Amino acid sequence: MGVFSALTTAVSGMQAQSYALENISGNIANSRTAGFKRVDTTFSDLVPDSALNRQIAGSVASYSRATNTIQGDLQATRIDTNVAINGDGFFVVDQRQSGLGANTQFTNSNLYTRRGDFDFDANGYLVNGAGYYLKGLKIDAVTGQLVGTQPEVLRITKEQFPAKATTSIEYRANIPAYPGTTNAKTTVPGSELLKATGYTSNPLSTTAGGTGLVTGADVTRFLSDSIAGGSVTVYDALGKATSVELRWAKTTNAAPAQVGPPAVPATTDTWNLFVAENTGATGAAVAYRNANIDITFGPTGQMTNPAGGNITLPSMTIAGTAISGINLTTGGNGLTQNGDVSGQIDARSIRQDGYTAGTLDRVSVSAEGQVIGTFSNGQVVAMAQLSVARFNAGNALKRLDGGAFEETIESGPPIIGLGTSQLIGGNVEQSNTDIADEFSKMIVTQQAYSANTKVISTAQEMLRDVFSIIR
CATH class of the missing domain: 2.60.98.20 (Flagellar hook protein FlgE)
Incomplete structure (x- = not known):
């Protein structure tokens, strides 16, 4: 049965290397995707139960290894609403369910992403390039205090900032x-x-x-x-x-x-x-x-x-x-x-301390995650606080389309807050894929795949020799 087992093992090796090549191709394809986290491949041996002096190397299985916590390079974009996380954490985002404008309905579920190329849409929502809506807490312009405790989709309109009489x-x-x-x-x-x-x-x-x-x-x-x-x-x-x-x-x-x-x-x-x-x-x-x-x-x-x-x-x-x-x-x-x-x-x-009424001229993001509005009357006001979530096991998050992630039992619940991280406005985090490294892995994967095909060719020749005995 050794020849047939060799065939099975070689096939598992080809499948494992094919799986690795699939991850490599996805990493290379997304090497320019903002906030993308590459997927590496790990291999585990599968050994059948046998006597100590009859143990064999066994087959192989391939698994994905996430790199969600490995930061990519930061690139300046000069767009004030773009923001990158320097350190640990994810932006809290949501998806549109139905409706338009002020009547837009959202799924009301928290998703997480490192893709920070947020910009205003026609309705004042901050949306990234993958269509996810940024969430945070609003700030009362008068008291400067946070409004509410649960992140909600941020909508910033160009309403007039009221005048204040000099006192x-x-x-x-x-x-x-x-x-x-x-x-x-x-x-x-x-x-x-x-x-x-x-x-x-x-x-x-x-x-x-x-x-x-x-x-x-x-x-x-x-x-x-x-x-x-x-x-x-x-x-x-x-x-x-x-x-x-x-x-x-x-x-x-x-x-x-x-x-x-x-x-x-x-x-x-x-x-x-x-x-x-x-x-x-x-x-x-x-x-x-x-x-x-x-x-x-x-x-x-x-x-x-x-x-x-x-x-x-x-x-x-x-x-x-x-x-x-x-x-x-x-x-x-x-x-x-x-x-x-x-x-x-x-x-x-x-x-x-007084000022005339003003309209919103510019929006930027501070290092502490505050959305800062600059008005035509010279007033600079904190309008919202971005929600940043951290996880004890960030690599255990489930991947979704568009560079988003979903909480899992393995990742644990989110911890809301920047911690030791810092937000950098006018920047976007790039993919953490290293093209040169991916090419190296692709060459090694190709050689390993070819080697497994040689095992199948050799096993086939050995079986042919067996059948020749009968003739």
């Missing part, structure tokens, strides 16, 4: 101890101060007994008694923009305490902040409004009042736009009074 202006500046106003003369003490004398309406703050208003009739004098503090564009609730111009006027110089009688307490440097309402005003119309708070500085140049450094700007209408409830925030030490030879305010930062 805070970050103001960091140094105010000169001696303001270089037009009326200031070093030879005339107090000429640098804003005094109520000569004004038709006392512009000092209401806390100092003034009206807190600068009328059109007093604009020229007021400009000579104050210095520019910078300007910033602010927005109302509808996103309408207007410019807020600030001016500062010093009202009191510090004086040391005097011993009595009568005792005179020490005073501090005092300033008033004004906001332009209508710089073209005339007569009794209001041109500037006082913030109506005495802003004081101590001997070290640090602000002592108001506590906390927040100044509420007056409510007013500027060029037809109503502003109210805007706080000038200095962070406590952002506004100082130190000597400055220029006599002008050195504004280091004037930033506000």
Whole structure:
């Protein structure tokens, strides 16, 4: 029976090498397929049960060996929505079941892929080249928190991003101890101060007994008694923009305490902040409004009042736009009074938190897997979080068409999260097939297949010799 067993063994060898060649041909065919994972072939011997001194080499069986966890090279595509995983993990995707547009129905099953050539379709879904739809968690644009816990198919539409009214202006500046106003003369003490004398309406703050208003009739004098503090564009609730111009006027110089009688307490440097309402005003119309708070500085140049450094700007209408409830925030030490030879305010930062409405201009993916939207109003907002799944046995996933995989009992359940991996936007992972290696394996497979055919030819000749004996 040895000759017949040799025939059977040779046939199993040919089948095994044919199976290996099939895998090699598939690897070579997909050497340019994004996210493709090559399939290697392993061989196992099949030995019949026999006595110790009658054991034979036996037949052979071939099996597939997955390389799902072996990463391919990353290639830059310059497409912002393309993304590659650098490290362990798979994108979570789904398949379309029926419907179109916003009514598209999905299978609601999680599949997994390394193919990251995602791009927008006509309905705002992110779809890769094999037709799989990207899944993730939406992010609330207001709170920045994730919405839900289960991945869902992401749909990003070019809806308008709503406007936000300005509520805070970050103001960091140094105010000169001696303001270089037009009326200031070093030879005339107090000429640098804003005094109520000569004004038709006392512009000092209401806390100092003034009206807190600068009328059109007093604009020229007021400009000579104050210095520019910078300007910033602010927005109302509808996103309408207007410019807020600030001016500062010093009202009191510090004086040391005097011993009595009568005792005179020490005073501090005092300033008033004004906001332009209508710089073209005339007569009794209001041109500037006082913030109506005495802003004081101590001997070290640090602000002592108001506590906390927040100044509420007056409510007013500027060029037809109503502003109210805007706080000038200095962070406590952002506004100082130190000597400055220029006599002008050195504004280091004037930033506000409002913006007009905008439309989506660009979408990209961050290293943490956030889908980042850049809007025409300059806002950059995280819109979604991509779901990345990792498996304890990634090579045990079941292969599907289009570079997708399916969870199996052997692979274990998915672990959602990037872990130590990183996402790289504008890149796509290429096939992990090495053409040179596949050609080498193909030559070896061909030689092994030919050798098995020689065994069959030899067994055939031996059988022919047996039949010749009978003749």
